[in-house]
Structures are given as structure tokens and as C-alpha cells.
Amino acid sequence: MNPTETDLRDDASPAITEAHGDAHHAAHGHGSPGDQMFGFVIFLLSESVIFFSFFAGYIVYKTTAQTWLPEGVLGLEVREPAINTVILVSSSFTIYLAERYLHIKQLWGFRAFWLLTIAMGSYFLYGQAIEWSHLAFGFTDGVFGGTFYLLTGFHGLHVFAGVLLQLIMLVRSFIPGNYDRGEFGVASTSLFWHFVDVIWIILFLLIYIWQ
Amino acid sequence: MPGAPNDWQRFFSFSTDHKVIGIQYLVTSFFFFLVGGIFAMIIRGELITPESDLVDRTVYNAMFTMHGTVMLFLWTFPCLLGLGNYLVPLMIGARDMAFPRLNAIAFWMVPVFGTILMASFLVPGGPAQAGWWAYPPVSLQNPTGNLINGQMLWLLAVAISGVSSIMGAVNFVTTIARMRAPGMTWFRMPVFVWTVLAAQIIQLFGLPALTAGAVMLLLDLTVGTTFFDPAKGGDPVLFQHFFWFYSHPAVYVIILPIFGIFSEVLPVYARKPLFGYKVVAISSLIITGLSAIVWVHHMFASGTPGWMRMVFMATTMLISVPTGIKVFAWVATIWGGKLRLSTAMLFALGGLVMFVFSGITGIMLAAVPVDIHVNNTYFVVGHFHYVIYGAVVMGIYAAIYHWFPKMTGRMYSEGLGKLHFALTFIGTNLNFFPMHPLGLQGMPRRVASYDPEFTFWNVVASLGAFLLGMSTLPFILNMIGSWVQGEKAPKNPWRAIGLEWLLSSPPTVENFEELPIVVSEPYGYGKSDPLVSNPDELEVAHEPN
Amino acid sequence: MKIRTILTLGTLVIALALISWWMGEQSYTWFPPQASAESQLIDRLFSFLVAIGTFIFLGVVGTIVYVALFQQAGKYDTSDGPHIEGNVTLEVVWTAIPFILVVGIAAYSYHIYDRISILGPMEHVHGSMAHNMASETPAIAPVSTEANDSNAIVKSEVVIAVKSRQWAWEFYYPDRQVTTAELHLPADQRISLQLTSEDVIHGFYVPAFRVKQDIIPGRAITLKFTPIREGRYRLRDSQYSGTYFAAMQADVVVESDDSYQQWLTDAANQKPTAAYNQAFDEFQRSPGGRIGWQTVQPAPPPLVNYPGKGTS
Known part of the structure; x- marks a missing residue:
């Protein structure tokens, strides 16, 4: 070994050695799975700032607005959304189980729990739609109406995107050799789903519990 | 070879080569620089007389709105992304960005939103006229009542620009964190890479706030929500918070890579290492951190409570410390060196001088009692343009001249370059210095007409602006002429130290045949240590053509 | 050496x-x-x-x-400078x-x-800030020159309402129920302006006073200061307010207390007339002749007891 490589080993962080191995992927259109996951995580961090901005706006409006609830509206019904919340949060566990099954190469176990997650996500969306259709106020009814629909709608859009991603991953699980090059698709969909869940918990506390 | 007649098409294709994308960014953004410049000429043409006589007031208002928007979102941002795209993979020893396809998509969104923005000239009611801050309620007024209006298209363009920037930021951060060549440790990265990293982190945490504000404004404007409409219980000041939470750090997104360019260019032409490399590198990240907590200094007169004014005055003052460290480091870098005043060096030094001036006026603006007087006057406009033209555009020119041989394989003309520098330096000062006395005298920004007492300095500024407009001509001539028939450039015409200078000019598609193994610190001027242990294996040997 | x-x-x-x-x-x-x-x-x-x-x-x-x-390096000097990496x-x-x-x-x-x-009564409102930003927000509150001089009698504040709209200033003196298009202030007294806006954000800015305060629609913002020098100054809108933003100016006259009182009395006896308004005037003169885009229409000139001397 020449001094160069000793030098290299002393200074290099694990990321560098990894980058070395991954580098050949780069020229062919997309990064290695490790890079993809890294990129996806920072994307989610950035995405969370949009939600935090909306949350901040909500808090400012709620604490300073002269008229908060529209006329005739007393507050929000909590029971149905609470059930919805339980279902959405539970789906974080089912998607985790699905991932574990995939990890031990039990494809049918994976598909079963994956499908269950999809069902729970879809039920959440359905519950949300029902709630919206029964509300006495619209998005033009003051800043309360605006922020309520903005937050739940923007989050609902993410749930919808998550369900779509899950469907794609489900279909792709039937392609032979789909997981030969890693499980990035499933892992990132699952991470996205946890993200959507955590956002909902904050949202639920802000909108429904803190009334 | 770029410039060869059968090869130019790839610059118009969906290429995933970071070097092609880099040049695509540079050329596209320069086109929009000229567009924004024409708007500026109209603005200065109107202001050469006190009366509103050259164009209608609505046209004038559209001009300064579009001038600001184009110069930021379509010139400085994409131009610096272009430089980053071209240089970062080369500087860290990577074959491309982490996500080349994403890179190409992010670039092609630029002409798309540029077109949307320009298309707003064609809709009834004209383009947005609420300034580039788009403060409601003015931005919500929409006198035509149409759903498709200038402000709406403006918001759409800004939103697409945001998506494109986030894609770019994810790509840059991933590339820098994970694609470095063996031996390229964090503290062996050139400072330009550090500053790009610091700038792109700002994009990641700051831009979503603007997106949030823009979405809410768009909903107010189109579907009738009432977030920012005070007549219906909304809060217009909240938008200002969303806007400045991003748009102040956005200035750092622009200036940080310029700090990187200064740090690259000055050592090469002074033949000395960058003074205090680690401190300069780290201070970029400190600036990133502090930039998230200074935004309210734009709102000292917006009905901000006293305690908030004091807190943000303190943070704003504080951010000048890491910035000052950098300036002193650059001065120490050139001190005792062996300077060669090439065009790139002249631009870097000129930019540095004007940056120092803008830093001092920046401290004045941070002091709340002074700010209350000069806020929203031409003093702020002058300060900002010393930053954005004096430092940023001069820095961009320095970078373009410095890396021109690497990008094109041709040498530029020093004579034309120096003429360009002289015109730019004189024009910039002539144009933007008079704005300071105007502001102190109390001339508000964004006015189409003004009291006759302000005439003298406005005439000077307008003449300076026209000189600046002319100054781009030798540049364009130099770039096109040199690219077509300049002298062939060797690998390393400036005897610079850096991975990109070990490759042929321009580098091949894959950059490195064999990845470099980096064995020493950057900026090893005055020392003869090799930068990499395998300099001869980086490229396949081929006969020079 | x-x-x-x-x-x-x-x-x-x-x-x-x-x-x-x-x-x-x-x-x-x-x-x-x-x-x-x-x-x-x-x-x-x-x-x-x-x-x-x-x-x-x-x-x-x-x-x-x-x-x-x-x-500078000599023409044929290709050597490097000293290798100095830094100095702690x-x-x-x-x-x-x-x-x-x-x-x-x-x-x-x-x-x-x-x-x-x-230095003034503004300090008392600091505590209520968190709950109601609307009513207080000191911008630049006054230095009361009297406060430094214990012999001086502390005079009460002169309260004036400032109404802004696209694109006109209107001043209302509640004590005498006088409306004007020119702002008259007595010298050496604390002035308390109640700033309101009917449409968009405007900015109250008199360069000679070094005071500036944005006027947020839906809020009443108090601005206090003390003019000390007689003369005629300019009030300008400092927050961009749309098409005729630059034309939204008014004169500010600082005069001795005696002439201020006299002026107020004279004004109170005058019948309200329409003041000259540059934005409205420009818009009226060339509704079809403008080669520009559609604009929000300027508000008609305010009817005031005292339209002011300035014509622009």
C-alpha cells in the first residue's frame, strides 16, 4: 500500500467510499439506490417546510383573527375524524409489517399487508370526503374556512399520492425480478406514508383538538 | 468538441450531461439577463425626467415588477445553477450529478416558466404590476376581473420556478454529500462547492415557505379564499412573513456561490493559497443558519412590534460577522501575492470592492432607526444593486471568464474583456451610487414620477444605466467570437489547482475515465504537492486535434 | 525597519x-x-x-x-507567492x-x-402588544423635547386622523371637525396620528421627519412624533400601492401654535370643496388616451374644508 491509500482511509467518511462504489451508476440516468434514498429524504424534509408554513399561518390566524369561526359554526365534530386518525395511524404499522415481509422475501405476506394499507388509506380519503360534504362552511368563509380546507386538502392530496404510489408498487411486485436491484420503491413509498401520517397527527392536534 | 459545426445541436436537446445542462442554464439565463436589462432601460428612461412621460404608469409598474422577477428567477438563480452544474461534479471528481435526468427536467422548466412569464404581456390587463414582492392587497386587485391575468401567470411561473429549484437543490445536496471522489473529504472540497452546498440548503428550507405563501395568494386571487384580504378578515402582513422568510435568504442563495467564485479566482491569480480555508468554508454554513432568522428586517416599517424589531436588528448585525471574516480572508489571500490582473481577476477584485460598500450600507439598514427613514427608498435599491450587480453580476463575469477556456476549449480576448470590465465597473457605480443620496433625501422606490429636487442624481443614474447596457456588447462579442474562433485552450491555461484543470478543455462526456484519488488540500499554491495520485489515468490518452 | x-x-x-x-x-x-x-x-x-x-x-x-x-507579478514571473494557509x-x-x-x-x-x-406615553402600551397589535404598534414615537426640560409644561397631544386610499391623503382634525388635504401641524408639540387605510397598504413617510409607518388596512395604527422646525415639507406614500403610487403625495406644513390655531379656525369656517388630486386628475384627463393597461380607478378627490395650497 502506498501512503496515498492509507491517507484516504484515514480521512474518508463512509459516504465517500460508498460514493466511489456508486459512481458508475451516475452516468446512466439515475443515481444509486443509496443516493436516491438520500435525495428522497431531503426532499421530504423540504416538503415538510410547506406544511410547517401552513401550520404557522394557521396558528397566527387562530390567535390573532378578529372573527375566527364563520357565523353559525360552533366548531368541528371530532368523533369521526378521530376514527379516521386511528385508521391512518394504524396503517403506518401495516405498511411496516408489509415491509418486514418483503425483507424476508415473503411476497404474499407483503402484498396482503400492503393491500390492507391501501384500503386503510382509501378509507381515510373516503372519511375525509364525507366530512367535507357535511360541513356547514366553505373555503371562502373567512380565514378559518380557508385554512381548514387548505390544510386538510393539501394533506389529502398527499394521502392520495401515497395511495397511488402504493398501487404502483403493488402492481410492480408481480414483475419477476423486481427486487433484484433493491427495494427503493417500496422503502420510499413507506417512508412517504410515515411522513404523511406524522403530518396528519400534528394537523389533527392543531385543527380538531385545539379548538 | 463544442463549437464544432456538427455538435451544437446537443445544446438544444434533452441532454443529461451536467456540462451541457450547465451551458444551457448559462445561455438561457443570459438571454433573460438581456430581457431584464431592457426592462431596466425603460425604467431608467422614464426616470431621466421627473414627470411620468415615457410610458404609462401601468407600463412602468409592470416594468419594475418584471425587471425584478426576471433578474432573480430567470437570470441570477439559473445562471448560478448553470455554473454549479458545470463545476461541482468536476470539482469533486464525479462523472455527473447524482440524478442527471432530474437535472435535465429541472433545467427545461426554466424556459417553460420564462415563457409563461413573458406570455403575461399578451393577456388583457398586462403583466403583474404589484412589484416582485407581490404584496397583497395590491396583488389581489386584478382590475380586469379575468381569471387569467398577469398576477396569476406570475404566481404560476414562480411556483414552477420553485419546483425546479427544489429539484436542483435535492440534486446538488445529494451530489455533494455522496458523489465525491476517493480522498475528496469535506475539508478538501473547493470553497465554491461549500458555498453551493450552503446555498442549496437554503433553497430546501426556505423556498417551501414562499411556495406556501404563493399558493395561498393564488387561491385568494382565483377561487376567492380570504387569507390575505383585509376586507374579509385576512392578514396581508402574514404574506410578508412568508415572502421574506424565503426571499431574504434567497439573496444568500445568490451571493454565497459568488463568495465561492471569489475564493476560487483570487488564489489562482494571486498565486497564493486561500487564507483561512476552513474558516471560509464553515462560515458559509453559519451564514446559511443565520439567514433563516433575519427576515423581519424587511418589515421594520410594516407594523412590527418593537421587541421584534430589536431581535431582528441583532440577528441581522450578527450575520455580518461571518461575511466580514470572508472579506478579510480574501484580502489576506491577495496580500503579498504575485498578482496577474486578467479579466477574471479584475472582475473578482471589482466585485469585492463593491461588495464591501454594500456590506457597509447593509449595516446601516440593519440599524432600526436609520432603516425607518430609508426603508422603501432608493437607498435600499442602491444597497441591493451594489450586492446584486456590484458583487453578483461582477462575480458571475469573473467566473465566466475564468472557466471559459474549460467550458469551450477556447481562449477569450483579454482586450475585449478588460474593456468590458472598465465599462461595467464605471457603469455600475454611476448607476447605483446616486441611489444612495436619493434615498437619504427621501425618494421612495417604485415611483414613476418624482419631485424635481431629485432630478440631478436620477439623470446620473440613468446615464450609468445606459452605459451598463452598452457594456454587455463587448462581452457578447467576446463570447461568441472567442467560442467560434478563439485560440485553442490547453488543459490549464491559468496554472490553477483543481480537479477540473487536470482534464482536457472541454472535458469528455464522462469527465473522468478513472476517478481521481485526491491526496492533498485545495489551493496548494506555493507548494509542489500533487493534487491527485493518479493524474495520468484520469483520461484516455488521445492525440490532440 | x-x-x-x-x-x-x-x-x-x-x-x-x-x-x-x-x-x-x-x-x-x-x-x-x-x-x-x-x-x-x-x-x-x-x-x-x-x-x-x-x-x-x-x-x-x-x-x-x-x-x-x-x-503584481512581473511579466515573465511564473513563480508562486508564499504558501501561507492562514494565521489563527x-x-x-x-x-x-x-x-x-x-x-x-x-x-x-x-x-x-x-x-x-x-420618552413618552407610548411606554404604557408595551404590555398589551401580544394581544392586540392593531391598536398600538409604536413606529417612531416621539422624543418629547419638553421631557428634557423640567420647566416646560407638558402639553397634550395633538390627535389627527390620517385616512389613505388609492390615491389620496385626507386629514381629519376631530377637535374642530375639520377635513383637509394638507397636513398642518403645530411646532414643538407631540403629534399623534391615527393612520387608517381603506384599500391597500400605504406608507406614511415624511422624509424631513425621518418617520415612516406602513398603514395596514383593517388596523388603526398610531404614529407619534414631534415636529420642531417650521416650514413646508412633503408627505409621500412609501409602500407601493398600485398604478398612481408615485402621485400620492401631500404637503405638510409645520407652523407656530398661534398660526396653527388661526388656520384651524379659518378652515372650520370654510365650505367643503373638492381638493386637487393628481391621480384622479390624470385619470380623468386621459381615460381613452392612455396607452397602458387597465387600472384600478382612482378614488374621487376628497371633499375638504381646506384643499391646500399645493396643486401637485
Whole structure:
């Protein structure tokens, strides 16, 4: 070994050695799975700032607005959304189980729990739609109406995107050799789903519990 | 070879080569620089007389709105992304960005939103006229009542620009964190890479706030929500918070890579290492951190409570410390060196001088009692343009001249370059210095007409602006002429130290045949240590053509 | 040699300091006249900043110019400069000094701000800030010149309502129920303006007073200051408010208490007439002739007891 490589080993962080191995992927259109996951995580961090901005706006409006609830509206019904919340949060566990099954190469176990997650996500969306259709106020009814629909709608859009991603991953699980090059698709969909869940918990506390 | 007649098409294709994308960014953004410049000429043409006589007031208002928007979102941002795209993979020893396809998509969104923005000239009611801050309620007024209006298209363009920037930021951060060549440790990265990293982190945490504000404004404007409409219980000041939470750090997104360019260019032409490399590198990240907590200094007169004014005055003052460290480091870098005043060096030094001036006026603006007087006057406009033209555009020119041989394989003309520098330096000062006395005298920004007492300095500024407009001509001539028939450039015409200078000019598609193994610190001027242990294996040997 | 270096440096620093001090003194002439008590304090702070800034600018830029002129490489000199990577002492010094400097500047600015805003009744409202930003928000509150002089009788505030709309200023004197298009103020008395806007955000800005406050629609914002110099000044809209933004100006007249009272009495006896309004006038003169885009229509000129002398 020449001094160069000793030098290299002393200074290099694990990321560098990894980058070395991954580098050949780069020229062919997309990064290695490790890079993809890294990129996806920072994307989610950035995405969370949009939600935090909306949350901040909500808090400012709620604490300073002269008229908060529209006329005739007393507050929000909590029971149905609470059930919805339980279902959405539970789906974080089912998607985790699905991932574990995939990890031990039990494809049918994976598909079963994956499908269950999809069902729970879809039920959440359905519950949300029902709630919206029964509300006495619209998005033009003051800043309360605006922020309520903005937050739940923007989050609902993410749930919808998550369900779509899950469907794609489900279909792709039937392609032979789909997981030969890693499980990035499933892992990132699952991470996205946890993200959507955590956002909902904050949202639920802000909108429904803190009334 | 770029410039060869059968090869130019790839610059118009969906290429995933970071070097092609880099040049695509540079050329596209320069086109929009000229567009924004024409708007500026109209603005200065109107202001050469006190009366509103050259164009209608609505046209004038559209001009300064579009001038600001184009110069930021379509010139400085994409131009610096272009430089980053071209240089970062080369500087860290990577074959491309982490996500080349994403890179190409992010670039092609630029002409798309540029077109949307320009298309707003064609809709009834004209383009947005609420300034580039788009403060409601003015931005919500929409006198035509149409759903498709200038402000709406403006918001759409800004939103697409945001998506494109986030894609770019994810790509840059991933590339820098994970694609470095063996031996390229964090503290062996050139400072330009550090500053790009610091700038792109700002994009990641700051831009979503603007997106949030823009979405809410768009909903107010189109579907009738009432977030920012005070007549219906909304809060217009909240938008200002969303806007400045991003748009102040956005200035750092622009200036940080310029700090990187200064740090690259000055050592090469002074033949000395960058003074205090680690401190300069780290201070970029400190600036990133502090930039998230200074935004309210734009709102000292917006009905901000006293305690908030004091807190943000303190943070704003504080951010000048890491910035000052950098300036002193650059001065120490050139001190005792062996300077060669090439065009790139002249631009870097000129930019540095004007940056120092803008830093001092920046401290004045941070002091709340002074700010209350000069806020929203031409003093702020002058300060900002010393930053954005004096430092940023001069820095961009320095970078373009410095890396021109690497990008094109041709040498530029020093004579034309120096003429360009002289015109730019004189024009910039002539144009933007008079704005300071105007502001102190109390001339508000964004006015189409003004009291006759302000005439003298406005005439000077307008003449300076026209000189600046002319100054781009030798540049364009130099770039096109040199690219077509300049002298062939060797690998390393400036005897610079850096991975990109070990490759042929321009580098091949894959950059490195064999990845470099980096064995020493950057900026090893005055020392003869090799930068990499395998300099001869980086490229396949081929006969020079 | 060493002594010579120290002497040279010492002379340079002293010369720089003298030039900086001179620039600081010059800076007073860059402003409009000091027509309010606040303006004296603010100009003093600015002068201080100019002096410090001049020193830093000349020091840094002088060094750069010196290096660029006298430390160039010879034509055929391809050697490198000395390999100096840094100097910890130097780096600590130039981190510490700017840090101390900005802390000092911030403290001095705070001190000035404090003198502007605390010397007066404004201090009482600080506590309620969190709950209702709308009603208080001191922008620049007054330095009461009387407060420094214990013999003076503390006079009550002169309360005037300032109404802004696209694109006209209107002033209302509630004591005499007088409406005007020109703002008259008695000298040496604390003025309390109640700022309101009917449409968009405007900004109340009188350069000669060095005061500026955005007017947020839906809020009533109080602005207090003390004019001290008689004369005619300009009020300008400082927050961009749409098409005729630049035309939204008005005259401010500071006069002695006697002539102020006389003026108020005269005005109260006049029948309301339409004041000249530049935005409205321009819009009326050329509705079809404008080669521009559609605009929000200017509000009609306000009907006032005193339309003012200025025609623009």
C-alpha cells in the first residue's frame, strides 16, 4: 500500500467510499439506490417546510383573527375524524409489517399487508370526503374556512399520492425480478406514508383538538 | 468538441450531461439577463425626467415588477445553477450529478416558466404590476376581473420556478454529500462547492415557505379564499412573513456561490493559497443558519412590534460577522501575492470592492432607526444593486471568464474583456451610487414620477444605466467570437489547482475515465504537492486535434 | 525597519480616522432638514455609522488597491507567492473585532431607538402588544423635547386622523371637525396620528421627519412624533400601492401654535370643496388616451374644508 491509500482511509467518511462504489451508476440516468434514498429524504424534509408554513399561518390566524369561526359554526365534530386518525395511524404499522415481509422475501405476506394499507388509506380519503360534504362552511368563509380546507386538502392530496404510489408498487411486485436491484420503491413509498401520517397527527392536534 | 459545426445541436436537446445542462442554464439565463436589462432601460428612461412621460404608469409598474422577477428567477438563480452544474461534479471528481435526468427536467422548466412569464404581456390587463414582492392587497386587485391575468401567470411561473429549484437543490445536496471522489473529504472540497452546498440548503428550507405563501395568494386571487384580504378578515402582513422568510435568504442563495467564485479566482491569480480555508468554508454554513432568522428586517416599517424589531436588528448585525471574516480572508489571500490582473481577476477584485460598500450600507439598514427613514427608498435599491450587480453580476463575469477556456476549449480576448470590465465597473457605480443620496433625501422606490429636487442624481443614474447596457456588447462579442474562433485552450491555461484543470478543455462526456484519488488540500499554491495520485489515468490518452 | 512600519501604520490609521470623522460630519448634509425631534437622533446614529463605515471601507479597499497596484507579478514571473494557509491569531482578531463592533452598533442603535420610543406615553402600551397589535404598534414615537426640560409644561397631544386610499391623503382634525388635504401641524408639540387605510397598504413617510409607518388596512395604527422646525415639507406614500403610487403625495406644513390655531379656525369656517388630486386628475384627463393597461380607478378627490395650497 502506498501512503496515498492509507491517507484516504484515514480521512474518508463512509459516504465517500460508498460514493466511489456508486459512481458508475451516475452516468446512466439515475443515481444509486443509496443516493436516491438520500435525495428522497431531503426532499421530504423540504416538503415538510410547506406544511410547517401552513401550520404557522394557521396558528397566527387562530390567535390573532378578529372573527375566527364563520357565523353559525360552533366548531368541528371530532368523533369521526378521530376514527379516521386511528385508521391512518394504524396503517403506518401495516405498511411496516408489509415491509418486514418483503425483507424476508415473503411476497404474499407483503402484498396482503400492503393491500390492507391501501384500503386503510382509501378509507381515510373516503372519511375525509364525507366530512367535507357535511360541513356547514366553505373555503371562502373567512380565514378559518380557508385554512381548514387548505390544510386538510393539501394533506389529502398527499394521502392520495401515497395511495397511488402504493398501487404502483403493488402492481410492480408481480414483475419477476423486481427486487433484484433493491427495494427503493417500496422503502420510499413507506417512508412517504410515515411522513404523511406524522403530518396528519400534528394537523389533527392543531385543527380538531385545539379548538 | 463544442463549437464544432456538427455538435451544437446537443445544446438544444434533452441532454443529461451536467456540462451541457450547465451551458444551457448559462445561455438561457443570459438571454433573460438581456430581457431584464431592457426592462431596466425603460425604467431608467422614464426616470431621466421627473414627470411620468415615457410610458404609462401601468407600463412602468409592470416594468419594475418584471425587471425584478426576471433578474432573480430567470437570470441570477439559473445562471448560478448553470455554473454549479458545470463545476461541482468536476470539482469533486464525479462523472455527473447524482440524478442527471432530474437535472435535465429541472433545467427545461426554466424556459417553460420564462415563457409563461413573458406570455403575461399578451393577456388583457398586462403583466403583474404589484412589484416582485407581490404584496397583497395590491396583488389581489386584478382590475380586469379575468381569471387569467398577469398576477396569476406570475404566481404560476414562480411556483414552477420553485419546483425546479427544489429539484436542483435535492440534486446538488445529494451530489455533494455522496458523489465525491476517493480522498475528496469535506475539508478538501473547493470553497465554491461549500458555498453551493450552503446555498442549496437554503433553497430546501426556505423556498417551501414562499411556495406556501404563493399558493395561498393564488387561491385568494382565483377561487376567492380570504387569507390575505383585509376586507374579509385576512392578514396581508402574514404574506410578508412568508415572502421574506424565503426571499431574504434567497439573496444568500445568490451571493454565497459568488463568495465561492471569489475564493476560487483570487488564489489562482494571486498565486497564493486561500487564507483561512476552513474558516471560509464553515462560515458559509453559519451564514446559511443565520439567514433563516433575519427576515423581519424587511418589515421594520410594516407594523412590527418593537421587541421584534430589536431581535431582528441583532440577528441581522450578527450575520455580518461571518461575511466580514470572508472579506478579510480574501484580502489576506491577495496580500503579498504575485498578482496577474486578467479579466477574471479584475472582475473578482471589482466585485469585492463593491461588495464591501454594500456590506457597509447593509449595516446601516440593519440599524432600526436609520432603516425607518430609508426603508422603501432608493437607498435600499442602491444597497441591493451594489450586492446584486456590484458583487453578483461582477462575480458571475469573473467566473465566466475564468472557466471559459474549460467550458469551450477556447481562449477569450483579454482586450475585449478588460474593456468590458472598465465599462461595467464605471457603469455600475454611476448607476447605483446616486441611489444612495436619493434615498437619504427621501425618494421612495417604485415611483414613476418624482419631485424635481431629485432630478440631478436620477439623470446620473440613468446615464450609468445606459452605459451598463452598452457594456454587455463587448462581452457578447467576446463570447461568441472567442467560442467560434478563439485560440485553442490547453488543459490549464491559468496554472490553477483543481480537479477540473487536470482534464482536457472541454472535458469528455464522462469527465473522468478513472476517478481521481485526491491526496492533498485545495489551493496548494506555493507548494509542489500533487493534487491527485493518479493524474495520468484520469483520461484516455488521445492525440490532440 | 520595524519602528518605521509601526509609524507608517500609525500615521495611516490616524489619517483614516480623521477622514472618517470628517465623513461622519459631512453626512448631516445628506439629509432633508431636521424637522422633527426624532430626526436629530437618527442623523446622529447615521453619522456614527458613516464614520465607522468609511474607516472600514477605506481600510479594506485601500489594501486591495495597494495590492493590485504594487504587488503584481512581473511579466515573465511564473513563480508562486508564499504558501501561507492562514494565521489563527489574525483570524481570531478579525472575528472578534467585527463581533464587538456590531454588538456595539446594535447597542447604540437600541439606545437611540429607546430614546425615540420610550420618552413618552407610548411606554404604557408595551404590555398589551401580544394581544392586540392593531391598536398600538409604536413606529417612531416621539422624543418629547419638553421631557428634557423640567420647566416646560407638558402639553397634550395633538390627535389627527390620517385616512389613505388609492390615491389620496385626507386629514381629519376631530377637535374642530375639520377635513383637509394638507397636513398642518403645530411646532414643538407631540403629534399623534391615527393612520387608517381603506384599500391597500400605504406608507406614511415624511422624509424631513425621518418617520415612516406602513398603514395596514383593517388596523388603526398610531404614529407619534414631534415636529420642531417650521416650514413646508412633503408627505409621500412609501409602500407601493398600485398604478398612481408615485402621485400620492401631500404637503405638510409645520407652523407656530398661534398660526396653527388661526388656520384651524379659518378652515372650520370654510365650505367643503373638492381638493386637487393628481391621480384622479390624470385619470380623468386621459381615460381613452392612455396607452397602458387597465387600472384600478382612482378614488374621487376628497371633499375638504381646506384643499391646500399645493396643486401637485
